Amino acid sequence: MANQELLPGQKRFSIGAAAADVGLVFWFIFSLFPIAWMLLLALKNDQQQTTTYFQFSPTWSNFATVVSDKGTQMTSVDFKASLITSLINCGGAVIVSLVIGIPAAYAAGRWRYRGSEDLMFQMLSFRFAPELMVIVPLFVIYNQIGLFDTKVGMIWVLQLVTMPLVVWILRSYFQDLPEDLEQAALLDGYTRKRAFLMVALPIVRPGIAAAALLAFIFAWNNYVFPLILADTNAGTVTVAITKFLGGGGQAYYNLTAAAAIIAALPPLILALTIQRYLVRGLSFGAVKA
Amino acid sequence: MATVTIADLRKTFGKTKAVDGISVDIANGEFFVILGPSGAGKTTTLKSVAGLVDVDGGTVTIGGNDVTRVEPYHRNVAMAFESYALYPQKTVSDNLASPLKSGRTGKYTESQRTERIDQVTTTLGINHLLKRFPRELSNGQRQRVALGRVLVRPADIYLLDEPLSHLDAKLRAAMRAELKQLGAMSNTTTLYVTHDYQEALALGDRIAVMREGRLVQIGTPEEIWRRPADTFVARALGQPEINLLDGVVDDGRIRLGNGSFDLPVPAGVRCDRADRVRVGLRPCDIHVADQASAAVRGRVVLAERLGRNVELTVDVAGAQLIVLASGREGAGEGAHVGLAVADSDIHLFAAGEGDTVRLNADDSLEVAQ
Numbered sequence: 001m002a003n004q005e006l007l008p009g010q011k012r013f014s015i016g017a018a019a020a021d022v023g024l025v026f027w028f029i030f031s032l033f034p035i036a037w038m039l040l041l042a043l044k045n046d047q048q049q050t051t052t053y054f055q056f057s058p059t060w061s062n063f064a065t066v067v068s069d070k071g072t073q074m075t076s077v078d079f080k081a082s083l084i085t086s087l088i089n090c091g092g093a094v095i096v097s098l099v100i101g102i103p104a105a106y107a108a109g110r111w112r113y114r115g116s117e118d119l120m121f122q123m124l125s126f127r128f129a130p131e132l133m134v135i136v137p138l139f140v141i142y143n144q145i146g147l148f149d150t151k152v153g154m155i156w157v158l159q160l161v162t163m164p165l166v167v168w169i170l171r172s173y174f175q176d177l178p179e180d181l182e183q184a185a186l187l188d189g190y191t192r193k194r195a196f197l198m199v200a201l202p203i204v205r206p207g208i209a210a211a212a213l214l215a216f217i218f219a220w221n222n223y224v225f226p227l228i229l230a231d232t233n234a235g236t237v238t239v240a241i242t243k244f245l246g247g248g249g250q251a252y253y254n255l256t257a258a259a260a261i262i263a264a265l266p267p268l269i270l271a272l273t274i275q276r277y278l279v280r281g282l283s284f285g286a287v288k289a
Numbered sequence: 290m291a292t293v294t295i296a297d298l299r300k301t302f303g304k305t306k307a308v309d310g311i312s313v314d315i316a317n318g319e320f321f322v323i324l325g326p327s328g329a330g331k332t333t334t335l336k337s338v339a340g341l342v343d344v345d346g347g348t349v350t351i352g353g354n355d356v357t358r359v360e361p362y363h364r365n366v367a368m369a370f371e372s373y374a375l376y377p378q379k380t381v382s383d384n385l386a387s388p389l390k391s392g393r394t395g396k397y398t399e400s401q402r403t404e405r406i407d408q409v410t411t412t413l414g415i416n417h418l419l420k421r422f423p424r425e426l427s428n429g430q431r432q433r434v435a436l437g438r439v440l441v442r443p444a445d446i447y448l449l450d451e452p453l454s455h456l457d458a459k460l461r462a463a464m465r466a467e468l469k470q471l472g473a474m475s476n477t478t479t480l481y482v483t484h485d486y487q488e489a490l491a492l493g494d495r496i497a498v499m500r501e502g503r504l505v506q507i508g509t510p511e512e513i514w515r516r517p518a519d520t521f522v523a524r525a526l527g528q529p530e531i532n533l534l535d536g537v538v539d540d541g542r543i544r545l546g547n548g549s550f551d552l553p554v555p556a557g558v559r560c561d562r563a564d565r566v567r568v569g570l571r572p573c574d575i576h577v578a579d580q581a582s583a584a585v586r587g588r589v590v591l592a593e594r595l596g597r598n599v600e601l602t603v604d605v606a607g608a609q610l611i612v613l614a615s616g617r618e619g620a621g622e623g624a625h626v627g628l629a630v631a632d633s634d635i636h637l638f639a640a641g642e643g644d645t646v647r648l649n650a651d652d653s654l655e656v657a658q
Contacts, residue, residue, distance in 0.1 A: 180374035183341045186361040187368050188438075189393030202378045 041257035049254040062258035066244070071255070075243035077232065079259060082240035087266065088151055089226070089236055090219040093158035094166075094212055101166035102208065106196060108167065109174030120171070123164045131224040139228050149231040157225045162215035169214070173207035174200065209277035217267045237263045291352030291445035291478055292317050293338060299346035300333050307333040309502030310347070315478060315495075322481045322493035324525065330502040331482040332371065335448050338480060340364050352445055362393055367444035371451040373435040375423040381434050382406065382419040388442040395443065409441045412471065428455045432464070440471070447479040453488060465491055486526040490514060498522045520567065521644040523636060529572045529600055529611045535640060538564040543637075546608035550585050555635045558648050567645060569636035572600070572613040576629045577620055583627025592622050603628065 006012065041049065043058040065071050072078045108120055138157065139148075147153030177200055185195035226236040241263055244255040271278070293315040300308040308330040315321045323331045336342040338349055340361035348357045356364050367388070375384050385406045389397045397405070410416045413433045423431055432452060439447055452468075453461045465488055468474060483489055489496045490510040497507045498521070506518035517523035523531045536545040536552075538560050544551045545568060552568060560566060580586060587605035594600075594616065601612040601620060605628070612628065620626050639645040 178372055178374065180370045180372045181376060183336070183339075183361070184368070184370060184374040184376075184438075185387070186341065187339055187364075187366060188388040188442075189362045189391030191360075191362060194391075199376055 038257045038260060041254055042261055044254045046252065046254065049252070062254050063262065066255055066259045066262060071244075074252070074255075075240070077235065077240045077243050079237070079240050079262075082235055082237045083263070083266070085151065085154075085234060086220060086237040086263075089154040089158055089234065090216055092151065092155035093162050093219045094216050096155060096159045097162040097166040097215055098208065098212060101163050101211075102170060102201070105167045105170035106174050106200065109171040109177075110179070120168070123167060126160055127164055131222075135224060135228050138225075142229050148229060149233045149235075151234050154226060154230055154234045154236070157229060158219045158222060161222055161225075162219050165215045165218060166211045169211040170204065170207055173204040177203060206277045209274045213267075213271055213274060213278065216270060220263075220267050292350075293321075293446060293478060293480070294350040295334070295338065295347070296350070297347040298334065298337055298344055298349065300330075300337060300342055300344050306330075306502045308337065308344075311499075311502070311504045312347075313497060313504065313507060315480065318476055318478055320474065320479045320481065320492060320494045322483060322489040322496045323499055324483055324486060324489040324496050325499035326484055326525070328501075329499040331484075331499055332450055334499070335368070335450050335480055335482050338446065339366050339368050339448055362391070365394070365444055366446040366448055367439040367442060368448035369432075369435045369439045369450060369452045371454060373423070373431045375431060375434055375438075377423050379422075380419065381415065381421050381423070381426070384423070384434060385409065385419075385437050385441050388438060405441055406437075409437045412440070413437050413467075429457075429460050429464075432456060444477065447474070447477050449479065449481045451483055452481075454484070461485075461488075468492060486528070490526070498525055516649065517569075517636065517647060519644050519646045520569065520638050523569050523638070523647075524644075527571055527573070529613065531636070532568075532570045532572065532575075532610050533638070534568045534570070534608055534610075536566055536568050538562055538566060543568055546606040549606035552585075552630065552635055553632055555632055555637055555649055558637050560637075560648065565640035566648065567638040567640050569638060570610065570630055571634065571636075572611045574630055574634035575610065575612045577601075577612065577614045578627040578629035580625060580627040583629050585628040585630075587626060587628060589620050589622055589624045589626060592620065601626075 040054070040056075042062055043060070044052065044056050045059050045061070048056040067080050108116060142148040142153055147156070181199050181203070182192075182195040185199045186192065190198060220236075221238065222236075223238045226234070226239050230236065230239070237259075241256060241259040244252045244259055246252065293313075295311060295313050295315075298308050298311050299306075311330075311334060313321075323334060325331050333342055337344050338351075340349075340356065340359060344357065348355055350356065351364060351366070375381075376387065379387070386402055388394050389402045389405060406419075407416075410419065413436060415430060415433050415437060418426060418430055418434070423434070426434065432455065436449075436452060439449070453464050456464060469492055481488075481492060490513075493510055495507060495509055496513045498505045498513065498518075500521055506513060506522050508516070513522065514526055517526065520531075520533060524533070534545045536543040537548070538544075538554060539551070539562060541554055542551040543554055543566060554560065585605055587603040587610065589601050590604050590609070591602035592599055597616060599614050599616050599620070601614050603610045603612050603626060610628070614620060637648040639648055
């Protein structure tokens with residue numbers, strides 16, 4: 001049997017490969033379990049949320065409750081409004097990061113000057129310290145200059161999260177871009193600005209899409225900044241979700257799970273929308289002429 | 290159309306001196322070739338003329354105007370890049386239209402643009418590629434498009450950076466001939482960078498040989514070939530490479546290879562008895578001769594047929610000489626042959642380590658003719 005000739009493309013059975021497959025399946029279940037558990041939880045009613053595991057009578061009502069006036073009364077936060085606020089805050093932060101970050105990344109990728117590496121490292125170092133370390137002084141400052149619980153204030157603080165990401169990702173894209181392309185444009189008679197807009201920018205579009213999506217997700221999932229620096233006016237969906245945990249009163253895990261699922265939809269939809277660019281963004285290098 | 294003057298140009302990248310003080314005057318309409326191995330600073334020189342490199346020192350003058358600190362888009366030069374540098378997101382047609390749309394190379398209406406592009410693509414034989422993207426082209430086609438982008442607009446100077454280097458040998462020879470026949474090329478001052486000596490000899494009105502950021506020799510192809518300034522230039526031109534043999538002057542002759550054979554000292558060379566010298570013999574200048582009458586005799590160690598010619602490695606008293614013989618002479622491996630060299634084909638260089646300077650008098654070219 002072992003010496004039997006194999007057909008083309010046929011592989012001999014191997015214990016190692018089978019074990020690897022089994023291992024992968026376990027890993028798959030392990031890593032997806034929290035999401036599956038959240039889905040199950042979101043379908044349970046109030047009585048069964050803490051008393052059942054996999055056998056319960058499923059209901060869709062939790063999703064309706066979260067976005068209804070009843071939900072607003074329970075948490076004293078309008079979940080729908082917080083969704084909109086999140087979109088404005090995160091969209092604003094991403095736009096600010098792109099408008100400032102793309103030229104910054106281009107400059108950082110193209111020119112080396114005294115301290116250029118230090119500057120890039122400095123930007124990345126914002127991400128080293130835990131947010132909690134700076135949150136108290138930030139809170140004091142925001143209160144004093146009137147940015148507490150404003151969308152402008154939230155956009156400002158969230159771009160601290162998104163800007164380093166955008167600059168660092170796009171810098172490597174611009175570095176990979178052959179300089180000859182912009183130089184050709186200069187000799188075609190275009191200014192440096194137009195060479196950048198006409199040649200460099202369209203080519204790194206997939207990279208911009210990838211960076212923008214990652215930045216959006218990071219901003220969307222941020223919890224500490226909106227928790228401390230915002231309240232009802234600029235409070236984001238991440239904070240709104242936790243209100244269903246009751247804050248000392250009755251905890252609604254089922255509603256929390258349903259709210260979390262709703263909150264996960266916008267980044268998911270965004271990712272699917274720009275999927276075409278994302279794939280190209282991740283396989284960059286094939287673009288080179 | 291314009292003259293180009295480069296004066297004491299310097300550019301350093303980190304600790305590397307890419308261009309180390311080169312000066313050259315290029316005449317109006319001249320086809321000027323810069324020849325050198327990779328890393329010699331050829332591209333940096335070209336990009337300095339284009340304004341794409343911030344030079345550390347020296348000046349670049351185009352048509353009498355100092356343009357050293359002038360932005361590239363104000364210089365009115367066109368350049369073909371070694372990497373082609375075609376815009377990947379634009380079609381061939383849009384690539385070619387790009388210089389015409391910038392507004393700095395003249396104003397064109399839609400129909401004037403189409404006409405110009407049509408003219409260029411017909412000349413280069415790429416009419417059928419207009420709707421394609423650069424990624425859908427072969428290297429030869431990309432190269433033509435890159436050249437087309439240069440030719441499509443009027444420019445004072447054409448800068449061509451190894452435009453043929455990525456082509457296969459046959460296509461390269463064909464394109465070389467085409468380049469030479471292009472009318473625009475013969476009317477416009479052109480700087481052409483290459484590491485291929487055949488391209489340089491075939492195309493150039495003048496050639497500058499470059500090494501480690503410096504110009505070693507500037508001259509017509511004839512001068513560069515017949516009177517290489519030093520062993521570097523001599524070795525840079527010709528395939529197979531020139532034979533270099535160390536010898537000692539003795540009584541008007543140069544003793545070579547254990548002193549068992551000798552060659553005459555070329556006319557006009559001043560050297561004394563017992564001077565150490567280096568003799569350069571181009572493989573194509575050595576002829577297989579009748580064994581009895583030849584002054585130099587040797588045994589063929591290796592015979593490689595290269596189509597029309599046969600490359601012979603001949604052992605002459607311990608020295609190995611490469612000889613390019615015509616295929617008909619039919620000297621096989623192991624055969625004993627006589628070798629003959631015309632006195633005017635003997636290149637004499639100073640002895641020593643590394644590359645050494647030429648000793649032949651400057652009038653030897655006229656003597657040779």
